[in-house]
Amino acid sequence: MVMAAPPLSSTTFAFSTFSSSFFFFAVSSLLINPAASDTKSADVSALNVIFQSLNSPSQLSGWKSNGGDPCDKPWQGITCSGSSVTEIKLPGLGLSGTLGYQLSSLTSVTYFDFSKNNLHGDIPYQLPPNALHIDLAGNTLTGGIPYSISQMTDLEYLNLAGNQLKGQMSDMFGKLQKMSELDLSFNHFSGDLPESFGSLRNLKTLHLQNNQFSGSINVLADLPLDDLNVQNNQFTGQVPPKLKDIDNLQIDGTSLSGSSSSKKGGKAKGMNIAIIAGVVIAVLLVIVLLLAVLRKAKSSSASSPYIDEHSYQNRSFTPLADNELIEQAVVSSSLNLKGLQTSPPMDLKPPPPGPHESLNENEFSVKLNKHSIGHAHAITYSLIDLRAATGSFSSSRLLGEGSIGSVYKAKYADGKVLTVKKIDSKLPGDSSSAFMDIIAAISRMHHPNISELIGFCSESGYQLLVYEFQRNESLHEFLHLSDDYSRPLTWDTRVRIALETARALEYLHEVCSPSSIHKNIKSANILLDAELNAHLSECGLTAYYEGQNLSPGYDAPEFTNTRAYTLKSDIYSFGVVMLELLTGRRPFDSSKPMAEQSLVSWAIPQLHDMGSLKQMVDPALHGLYPPKSLSRFADVIAQCVLLEPELRPAMTEVVRSLAQCVRPAGINNKLSGKMSTSLRSDDSDYGYY
Incomplete structure (x- = not known):
């Protein structure tokens, strides 16, 4: 007997219908859009923090400080897989x-490249944990x-070169x-190499040059290296035998012994010895031949009291004074040849690069004589010399990139x-x-506050x-890229830098004949030496700047409107540099509120x-x-950044106004102890009202 199913209530029927509809909608959604396009929230949050920490740079298209979807709407430099x-x-x-501080959230990132920028501060403790x-x-x-790098077991490539x-x-x-591949070159690391280097069983390339490492390199002995550079460190001891045969071994500038310091390591060593031996043998053969000739000449001259003057003057070699000297030379050379088996190989390094003729010197001299008002000191360098000195213009030697080229x-x-400036712009x-x-x-430009041109190459x-190389790099780096642990520029040092830069500009504008416009005055072009003296760079390069807006925030209004650049435009740019010294702010900062982004516009009313x-x-x-010094400094700034060019002072007036801030040295002793001391050793000679 079959029992009939109980009738469905209206509630049960409604629920059943809703469930079926929901199931159908869910399945349809999955079929139509099987993978959500939204980026993982943790990744978005980490990228937002990076953007904010980079001061929200305008050059990163698509990036946001809050929210966004980089895997759906592309962000510059970002690659995604799914979400x-x-x-x-x-x-x-x-x-x-x-x-x-949020890089550890980027768990899917395998490639992480922020090289060749201006990042400062410590490397974040947590990096993308699964990076390769x-x-x-x-x-x-x-x-x-x-x-934390110790836990990044998948890491294959780490490059931290060229930092501090x-x-x-x-x-x-x-x-x-x-x-x-591991590159730690051009830093300030010190001490012995860590023993755990010996665990890098797949390491092919290791660059440690230009640090202060010490001790031996024995920990590297069993690594499968084919490229090892430890130049310019304090390493001592022997080069392990297994390292002598690697393809590229460089140990110049260390106290290591037991291997050639050429770029081909152990292989070059054997080649050098063979070359030396061959040269010595050839010299010995020539000497023996000469000895035989001289003995024959001596025996023939014994039978005649006269010398054949004609034949003597036409000899193809210089007569030697004494056969005994030749015999001594043969003995000495023989001893040196035997010593090749046990003595370290000769250092076959080329002589220090020097000037070489690369232009028509007569034509260059004509140019100098035609325009000169003083003695010219620039000398020519060969391209091969400058390539060698800069490592073929390698990124590890890059100091900066400017408007017309790289340094x-x-x-x-x-x-x-x-310092070598490689100009990329065309004339x-x-x-x-x-x-x-x-x-x-x-x-022809010679002034203590202008970077001296030493030479050139064409x-x-x-x-x-x-x-010349300036140890402390640029004012821009001191003001804007220093970390929290760096000692800031004191007030009297800032005033002195402004005065020295003003004197350099006064020289260009009012001493040079004809007057020389700089056209690219900015803090990055004011270099500081070991005592923080100012040296204005890129002088005389105006021809390369034609038609360019060079540096946001520095250009005078008349240049941006009419491209009419004059001496007074330089003075405006110098006023902006003074504002940087006063405030510590950048000339243009997109991370600031709109009213504060332009330094000049924000500062003038105050x-x-x-x-x-x-x-x-x-x-x-x-x-x-x-x-009082602060007030006077501000008055000079206000005059320099006036909108009307003709109202701005000449550089002689600017120098005079800044010099009035300098007090006689005797008054300095009466200054209150609250005043800070300068970084210069001789700042006792400077004082400011």
């Missing part, structure tokens, strides 16, 4: 600031290597079995360090002739300028109100400045 961020590639964009490739080279990062990292490294490399650090075997017309005109003009399409002026002063000074 996860997998790559961040932002090299060489001039980014400044720090990397924030990390490149932070060419910044101004400080501190040490974060220990320091200290002794911890034993953190034991678990990094997949590491194949590199050049290091020579004798310890000399220079109108006959480029080589115009370049020589520029060299001739710059060579070969194979290259235009290179060689300058320069004549003492209360507002004190609020504007760089907080890094902690209130340590003389009020």
Whole structure:
């Protein structure tokens, strides 16, 4: 007997219908859109923090400080897989600031590249934990290597070259079995190499040059290296035998022994010995031949009291004074040849690069004589010399990139360090002739506050300028890229830098004949030496700047409106630099509120109100400045940044006004103890009202 099913109630039927509809909608949604396009919230949050920590740079298109969807609407440099961020590639964009504190949330990121920017501060303790490739080279990062790297077991490539990292490294490399390339060059690391380096079983490339490492390199003996550079460190002892045969071994500038210091390591050593031996043998054969000839000549001359003057004058060799000297030379050379088996190989390093003729010297001299008002000191360098000194213009030697080219650090075997500017911009017309005109003009500029042109090169399409190297780099870096642990510029040092820069401009405008417009006055072009003296760079390069808006925030209003650049436009830009010295702010800062982004627009209304002026002063000074000096400094700024060019003072007046701030040295002793001391050793000679 079959029992009938009980009838469905209206409630049951409604629920059943709703469930079926919901199920159908859910399945349909999955079929239509199987994967959500929204980026993981943790990734978005981490990128927001990075953007804020980089001062919200305008050059990062698509990025936001809050929210956003980088995997749906592309953000510059971001690559995604599904809803996860997998790559961040932002090299060489001039980014400044720090990397924030939330990188550990980026668990899917495998490629992380912020190289060749202006990042400062310590490397964040937590980096993307599953990264395979990390490149932070060419910044101004400080501190040490974060220990969290010890847990990044998938890491294959780590490049921290060209920063300001320091200290002794911890034993953190034991678990990094997949590491194949490690570059820590051009930093300030010290102490012995960590024992855990010996665990890097897949390491092929290791660059440690230009640090202060000490001790031996024995810990590297069993690694499968084919490229090892430990130059310019304090290493001692022997090069382990297994390292002598690697393809590229470089140990110049260390106390290591037992291997050639050429770029081909052990292989080059054997080749050098063979070459030396061959040369010595050839010399011995020549000497023996000469000895035989001389003995024969001596025996023939014994039978005749006369010398055949004609045959003597036509000899193809210089007669030697005594057969005994030849015999001594043969014995000495033989001993040296035997010693090749046991003595270290001869150092076959090329002589220190020096000037070589690369232009028509007569034509260059004509140029100099035609325009000269003084003696020109610029000398020519060969391209091969400058390539060698800059490591073929490698990124590890890059000091900065400007409007018309890049600047590199050049290091020579004798310890000399220079700066090389590689110009990428083109000159109108006959480029080589115009370049020589520029060299001739710059060579006549001699002032203690102008970067001295030492030499130049014009070969194979290259235009290179060689300058003295300034240890403390630029004013821009001191004001805007220093970390919290750096000692800030004191007030009297800032005033002195302004005065020295003003004197350099006065020289260009009113001493040079004809007057020379600089056209690119900015804090990045004011270099500071070891005693923080100012040296104005890029003088005489106006021809390269034609038609360019060079630096946001520095250009005078008449230039941006009509492109009519005059001496008074330089004075406006100098006023902006003075504002940087006063406030510690950048000329243009998009991270500020709209009303404060332009430094000049924000500052001008406050320069004549003492209360507002004190609020504007760089907080890094902690209130340590003389009020009267501050007021006078602000008055000079106000005159320099006037909108009408004809109302701005000449540089002679600016120098005079700034010099009035300097008190006689005797009065300095009466100054209150609350005043800060300068970083210069001789600042007792300077004082300010």
